[in-house]
Amino acid sequence: MGAPPVAEELLVAITSDVDVVSARQKGRELAAEAGFSSGDQTVIAAAISEIARNILMYAKRGEIALRIVMNGDLDGLIVVARDQGPGIPDVTRALQDGYSTSGGLGLGLPGARRLMDDFDVVSIPGKGTTVTMKKWRRRHAS
Amino acid sequence: MEVPILKQGLYLIASIQSALTDADLSALREALIERVGKYRARGVIVDVTALDVMDSFAVRTLRDIAHMARLRGAETVIVGIQPEVAFAMVQLGLTLKGVSTALDLEEGLAFLDRQGRERLDRVQGRGTRGGTTRG
Numbered sequence: 617m618g619a620p621p622v623a624e625e626l627l628v629a630i631t632s633d634v635d636v637v638s639a640r641q642k643g644r645e646l647a648a649e650a651g652f653s654s655g656d657q658t659v660i661a662a663a664i665s666e667i668a669r670n671i672l673m674y675a676k677r678g679e680i681a682l683r684i685v686m687n688g689d690l691d692g693l694i695v696v697a698r699d700q701g702p703g704i705p706d707v708t709r710a711l712q713d714g715y716s717t718s719g720g721l722g723l724g725l726p727g728a729r730r731l732m733d734d735f736d737v738v739s740i741p742g743k744g745t746t747v748t749m750k751k752w753r754r755r756h757a758s
Numbered sequence: 759m760e761v762p763i764l765k766q767g768l769y770l771i772a773s774i775q776s777a778l779t780d781a782d783l784s785a786l787r788e789a790l791i792e793r794v795g796k797y798r799a800r801g802v803i804v805d806v807t808a809l810d811v812m813d814s815f816a817v818r819t820l821r822d823i824a825h826m827a828r829l830r831g832a833e834t835v836i837v838g839i840q841p842e843v844a845f846a847m848v849q850l851g852l853t854l855k856g857v858s859t860a861l862d863l864e865e866g867l868a869f870l871d872r873q874g875r876e877r878l879d880r881v882q883g884r885g886t887r888g889g890t891t892r893g
């Protein structure tokens with residue numbers, strides 16, 4: 617795919633639990649602006665909540681970029697979550713239901729993957745983690 | 759955002775009014791458990807109608823509230839989970855196993871009343887209402 621035109625970008629710094637709430641609220645607002653159904657808005661907000669909390673829990677700080685893209689007759693909402701934390705040594709394992717190094721449910725990453733259409737994790741131990749996830753909707757001719 | 763907790767007879771009703779941070783959720787858990795003892799409550803209702811997202815932390819905290827309240831002698835009912843929130847929870851793989859739920863506040867109160875009657879019947883050695891008995 618070529619580079620789709622960028623319509624809007626929002627950056628949310630994640631440094632405390634208040635930021636987790638504002639990241640998911642901004643995600644919901646942007647999704648609403650882009651015409652996503654309220655069901656999809658909730659799904660996007662839930663996925664952002666999980667990924668933002670992971671940043672806080674494992675990397676202490678990071679940021680979440682939200683952006684709407686257009687691709688043919690599709691509109692997409694793209695969430696990029698970046699941190700410079702410890703990284704994930706085994707991403708495949710971290711994406712399995714129930715895998716947690718913190719005594720959690722181990723559902724954040726695999727759950728967010730199920731909620732979104734595209735999901736990608738790039739992580740370098742000692743350097744950090746970037747989670748990119750996308751939700752698409754078909755643009756209706758008006 | 760502090761969650762108001764109302765005392766109604768033997769029940770405590772916590773009505774969440776807006777989005778809650780993790781710290782808010784933890785504070786709600788502490789406040790409810792403390793008040794179950796203080797007011798000798800038999801039932802706890804947590805109304806989550808206003809929550810537009812339930813993620814793993816929220817679900818874990820609600821489960822903790824229900825389990826801790828039960829250890830203190832009170833039954834918990836979660837009411838008002840919105841359809842879209844329920845959908846996202848299922849996709850995430852989050853369950854409220856072992857926690858009672860009801861559609862809304864009214865149903866939640868009816869559930870607690872039923873539980874209370876059954877408990878009384880058991881204590882008094884009678885069968886429960888509605889023709890069912892427990893072994």
Ligand SMILES: Nc1ncnc2c1ncn2[C@@H]1O[C@H](COP(=O)(O)OP(=O)(O)OP(=O)(O)O)[C@@H](O)[C@H]1O
Binds near residue numbers: 674711719724725
């Ligand atoms: N940003 C991150 N940086 C470093 N490690 C991470 C990051 N995100 C996730 N992980 C690792 O991946 C594991 C799985 O993450 P996931 O969100 O699925 O579960 P969890 O956070 O352990 O529990 P839950 O989210 O269900 O409460 C984590 O336990 C952690 O080891």
Ligand SMILES: [Mg+2]
Binds near residue numbers: 666669670720723
């Ligand atoms: Mg997590």
